[in-house]
Amino acid sequence: MLWPVLLVLVLFVLFSGVGNVLHGGSFLPSGSEDITRSTVKREPLDKAYVNETGYYTDELGWIRSGSTLEKGMKDFYQETGVQPYLYITDTVNGTTSPTSSDMETACQALYDQLFTDEGHMLLLFQEYNSSGNYNMWYVCGKQAKTVLDSEAMDILMDYVDYYYYSDLDEDEMFAQAFQKAGDRIMSVTRPAWMMPAIILGVVLLVALLYSWWKKAKQQKNREAEQTKKILETDLSTFEDKELKDLENKYK
16 A cells, blocks of 8 residues: 555654754744744854853832742753843933933943853833833843854843733743743744645645545556456457458458
8 A cells, every 4th residue: 555655654754854943943922923023043062151040030029939030041051052131120320210320330340240251131110219211231142153153132122011911920021031042042944834835735645646546446446347357258259259250341
Protein backbone atom coordinates (compact mmCIF):
# COMPACT_ATOMS: atom_id res chain seq x y z
CA MET A 1 0.00 0.00 0.00
CA LEU A 2 1.89 3.05 -1.30
CA TRP A 3 -0.68 5.66 -0.24
CA PRO A 4 -0.35 5.30 3.56
CA VAL A 5 3.44 5.41 3.25
CA LEU A 6 3.29 8.62 1.17
CA LEU A 7 0.85 10.20 3.59
CA VAL A 8 3.06 9.46 6.57
CA LEU A 9 6.13 10.81 4.77
CA VAL A 10 4.37 14.02 3.69
CA LEU A 11 2.97 14.70 7.14
CA PHE A 12 6.34 14.01 8.75
CA VAL A 13 8.23 16.34 6.41
CA LEU A 14 5.69 19.16 6.51
CA PHE A 15 5.05 19.11 10.22
CA SER A 16 8.78 18.88 10.84
CA GLY A 17 8.94 22.11 8.84
CA VAL A 18 6.19 23.63 10.95
CA GLY A 19 8.09 22.59 14.06
CA ASN A 20 11.20 24.29 12.76
CA VAL A 21 9.20 27.47 12.09
CA LEU A 22 7.84 27.43 15.60
CA HIS A 23 11.24 26.71 17.08
CA GLY A 24 12.89 29.50 15.15
CA GLY A 25 10.15 32.07 15.44
CA SER A 26 7.05 33.15 17.29
CA PHE A 27 3.61 34.03 16.02
CA LEU A 28 1.81 37.23 16.85
CA PRO A 29 -0.74 36.54 19.62
CA SER A 30 -4.20 37.97 19.32
CA GLY A 31 -4.44 41.51 20.68
CA SER A 32 -0.71 42.27 20.56
CA GLU A 33 -0.39 43.41 16.96
CA ASP A 34 0.97 46.80 18.05
CA ILE A 35 4.01 45.26 19.72
CA THR A 36 7.22 45.67 17.75
CA ARG A 37 8.17 42.63 15.71
CA SER A 38 11.52 40.96 16.13
CA THR A 39 13.11 40.90 12.70
CA VAL A 40 16.52 39.36 13.47
CA LYS A 41 17.74 36.17 15.16
CA ARG A 42 19.79 37.02 18.23
CA GLU A 43 22.25 34.93 20.20
CA PRO A 44 22.13 35.08 24.02
CA LEU A 45 24.91 36.80 25.90
CA ASP A 46 27.44 34.56 27.61
CA LYS A 47 26.54 34.68 31.30
CA ALA A 48 30.21 35.05 32.15
CA TYR A 49 29.66 38.75 31.46
CA VAL A 50 27.08 39.05 34.25
CA ASN A 51 27.63 39.31 37.99
CA GLU A 52 24.14 38.31 39.07
CA THR A 53 22.42 40.73 41.43
CA GLY A 54 18.92 41.31 42.74
CA TYR A 55 16.22 42.00 40.19
CA TYR A 56 14.28 45.03 41.35
CA THR A 57 13.88 48.04 43.62
CA ASP A 58 10.33 49.07 44.47
CA GLU A 59 10.11 52.47 46.16
CA LEU A 60 6.31 52.57 45.83
CA GLY A 61 5.34 49.27 47.45
CA TRP A 62 3.69 48.02 44.27
CA ILE A 63 5.19 44.54 44.23
CA ARG A 64 3.25 42.16 46.47
CA SER A 65 4.89 38.97 45.24
CA GLY A 66 8.58 39.36 44.57
CA SER A 67 8.81 35.71 43.48
CA THR A 68 6.19 36.30 40.79
CA LEU A 69 8.05 39.27 39.39
CA GLU A 70 11.45 37.60 39.59
CA LYS A 71 10.19 34.50 37.80
CA GLY A 72 9.31 36.55 34.72
CA MET A 73 12.56 38.49 34.91
CA LYS A 74 14.63 35.33 35.32
CA ASP A 75 12.91 33.92 32.22
CA PHE A 76 14.12 37.03 30.39
CA TYR A 77 17.62 36.48 31.76
CA GLN A 78 17.56 32.82 30.71
CA GLU A 79 16.48 33.69 27.18
CA THR A 80 18.74 36.66 26.50
CA GLY A 81 21.71 36.11 28.79
CA VAL A 82 21.25 39.72 29.95
CA GLN A 83 20.13 40.21 33.54
CA PRO A 84 17.29 42.73 33.77
CA TYR A 85 16.72 45.07 36.67
CA LEU A 86 13.53 47.02 37.33
CA TYR A 87 13.58 50.25 39.35
CA ILE A 88 10.14 51.61 40.29
CA THR A 89 9.90 55.14 41.69
CA ASP A 90 7.75 58.26 41.69
CA THR A 91 10.52 60.84 41.87
CA VAL A 92 13.50 61.32 39.57
CA ASN A 93 16.12 63.98 40.23
CA GLY A 94 13.85 65.51 42.86
CA THR A 95 10.83 65.94 40.58
CA THR A 96 7.64 63.98 39.97
CA SER A 97 7.52 65.28 36.38
CA PRO A 98 10.97 64.38 35.03
CA THR A 99 12.16 65.32 31.56
CA SER A 100 13.85 62.89 29.22
CA SER A 101 17.16 64.36 30.30
CA ASP A 102 16.28 63.74 33.95
CA MET A 103 15.38 60.13 33.21
CA GLU A 104 18.55 59.51 31.22
CA THR A 105 20.83 61.02 33.84
CA ALA A 106 19.17 59.17 36.71
CA CYS A 107 19.13 55.87 34.86
CA GLN A 108 22.83 56.02 34.03
CA ALA A 109 23.69 56.97 37.62
CA LEU A 110 21.64 54.04 38.95
CA TYR A 111 23.36 51.62 36.57
CA ASP A 112 26.79 52.69 37.80
CA GLN A 113 25.58 52.45 41.39
CA LEU A 114 23.92 49.03 41.13
CA PHE A 115 26.19 46.99 38.84
CA THR A 116 29.85 46.16 38.39
CA ASP A 117 29.57 44.66 34.91
CA GLU A 118 28.34 45.50 31.41
CA GLY A 119 25.87 42.62 31.14
CA HIS A 120 22.85 44.19 32.86
CA MET A 121 19.85 46.08 31.55
CA LEU A 122 18.21 48.63 33.86
CA LEU A 123 14.61 49.72 33.28
CA LEU A 124 13.61 52.83 35.23
CA PHE A 125 9.82 53.15 35.63
CA GLN A 126 8.49 56.41 37.11
CA GLU A 127 4.89 57.21 37.94
CA TYR A 128 3.52 59.68 40.46
CA ASN A 129 0.42 58.97 42.51
CA SER A 130 -0.83 56.18 40.16
CA SER A 131 -1.88 58.88 37.73
CA GLY A 132 -1.51 56.74 34.62
CA ASN A 133 1.13 59.17 33.36
CA TYR A 134 4.34 57.21 33.57
CA ASN A 135 7.85 57.49 32.17
CA MET A 136 10.29 54.75 31.21
CA TRP A 137 13.97 54.87 30.43
CA TYR A 138 16.55 52.15 30.07
CA VAL A 139 20.30 51.70 30.07
CA CYS A 140 22.09 48.63 28.73
CA GLY A 141 25.68 47.71 29.50
CA LYS A 142 28.11 47.51 26.59
CA GLN A 143 27.95 43.71 26.46
CA ALA A 144 24.18 43.70 26.96
CA LYS A 145 23.82 45.91 23.87
CA THR A 146 25.14 43.08 21.69
CA VAL A 147 21.80 41.35 22.36
CA LEU A 148 19.44 44.14 23.38
CA ASP A 149 19.53 46.51 20.42
CA SER A 150 16.98 49.30 19.99
CA GLU A 151 14.44 46.95 18.39
CA ALA A 152 14.73 44.51 21.29
CA MET A 153 14.19 47.28 23.83
CA ASP A 154 11.22 48.61 21.86
CA ILE A 155 9.71 45.15 22.25
CA LEU A 156 10.16 45.25 26.03
CA MET A 157 8.76 48.78 26.31
CA ASP A 158 5.79 47.82 24.13
CA TYR A 159 5.02 44.85 26.36
CA VAL A 160 5.13 47.01 29.48
CA ASP A 161 2.70 49.43 27.81
CA TYR A 162 0.52 46.51 26.70
CA TYR A 163 0.23 44.91 30.14
CA TYR A 164 0.03 48.23 32.02
CA TYR A 165 -3.54 48.61 30.75
CA SER A 166 -4.52 45.03 31.61
CA ASP A 167 -6.22 43.83 34.79
CA LEU A 168 -3.02 42.26 36.13
CA ASP A 169 -1.44 43.29 39.42
CA GLU A 170 1.82 45.19 39.11
CA ASP A 171 4.03 42.20 39.92
CA GLU A 172 2.30 40.02 37.34
CA MET A 173 2.19 42.90 34.86
CA PHE A 174 5.95 43.39 34.86
CA ALA A 175 6.59 39.64 35.06
CA GLN A 176 4.52 39.02 31.95
CA ALA A 177 6.14 41.92 30.13
CA PHE A 178 9.66 40.63 30.74
CA GLN A 179 8.81 37.00 30.05
CA LYS A 180 6.98 37.71 26.78
CA ALA A 181 9.61 40.21 25.67
CA GLY A 182 12.41 37.71 26.25
CA ASP A 183 10.65 35.13 24.09
CA ARG A 184 10.00 37.56 21.26
CA ILE A 185 13.40 39.25 21.33
CA MET A 186 15.18 35.94 20.86
CA SER A 187 13.08 34.77 17.92
CA VAL A 188 11.82 36.12 14.63
CA THR A 189 8.19 37.20 14.80
CA ARG A 190 5.94 35.83 12.09
CA PRO A 191 2.44 37.08 11.25
CA ALA A 192 -0.55 35.23 12.66
CA TRP A 193 -1.79 34.19 9.20
CA MET A 194 1.28 32.05 8.57
CA MET A 195 0.22 29.06 10.67
CA PRO A 196 -3.24 28.71 9.00
CA ALA A 197 -1.51 29.07 5.63
CA ILE A 198 0.91 26.24 6.47
CA ILE A 199 -1.93 24.01 7.65
CA LEU A 200 -3.96 24.78 4.52
CA GLY A 201 -0.95 23.94 2.38
CA VAL A 202 -0.58 20.60 4.14
CA VAL A 203 -4.28 19.80 3.63
CA LEU A 204 -4.18 20.73 -0.07
CA LEU A 205 -1.04 18.68 -0.71
CA VAL A 206 -2.47 15.66 1.08
CA ALA A 207 -5.70 16.01 -0.95
CA LEU A 208 -3.67 16.24 -4.19
CA LEU A 209 -1.65 13.16 -3.33
CA TYR A 210 -4.81 11.28 -2.39
CA SER A 211 -6.41 12.19 -5.71
CA TRP A 212 -3.31 11.01 -7.60
CA TRP A 213 -3.20 7.77 -5.62
CA LYS A 214 -6.92 7.12 -6.19
CA LYS A 215 -6.62 7.59 -9.96
CA ALA A 216 -3.53 5.42 -10.09
CA LYS A 217 -5.32 2.71 -8.13
CA GLN A 218 -8.38 2.86 -10.43
CA GLN A 219 -6.13 2.52 -13.49
CA LYS A 220 -4.34 -0.41 -11.91
CA ASN A 221 -7.68 -2.08 -11.12
CA ARG A 222 -8.85 -1.64 -14.73
CA GLU A 223 -5.67 -3.20 -16.06
CA ALA A 224 -6.01 -6.08 -13.61
CA GLU A 225 -9.61 -6.69 -14.72
CA GLN A 226 -8.58 -6.71 -18.38
CA THR A 227 -5.76 -9.15 -17.66
CA LYS A 228 -8.15 -11.36 -15.71
CA LYS A 229 -10.67 -11.41 -18.59
CA ILE A 230 -7.96 -12.41 -21.04
CA LEU A 231 -6.71 -15.20 -18.81
CA GLU A 232 -10.21 -16.51 -18.21
CA THR A 233 -11.20 -16.52 -21.91
CA ASP A 234 -11.43 -20.03 -23.54
CA LEU A 235 -8.69 -20.25 -26.22
CA SER A 236 -10.83 -22.57 -28.36
CA THR A 237 -13.15 -19.66 -28.94
CA PHE A 238 -10.33 -17.75 -30.67
CA GLU A 239 -9.38 -20.86 -32.75
CA ASP A 240 -12.95 -21.43 -33.95
CA LYS A 241 -13.30 -17.77 -34.81
CA GLU A 242 -10.02 -17.74 -36.79
CA LEU A 243 -11.05 -20.87 -38.78
CA LYS A 244 -14.41 -19.40 -39.55
CA ASP A 245 -12.81 -16.15 -40.72
CA LEU A 246 -10.54 -18.15 -43.08
CA GLU A 247 -13.47 -20.11 -44.50
CA ASN A 248 -15.37 -16.92 -45.17
CA LYS A 249 -12.30 -15.39 -46.82
CA TYR A 250 -11.85 -18.16 -49.42
CA LYS A 251 -15.47 -18.83 -50.23
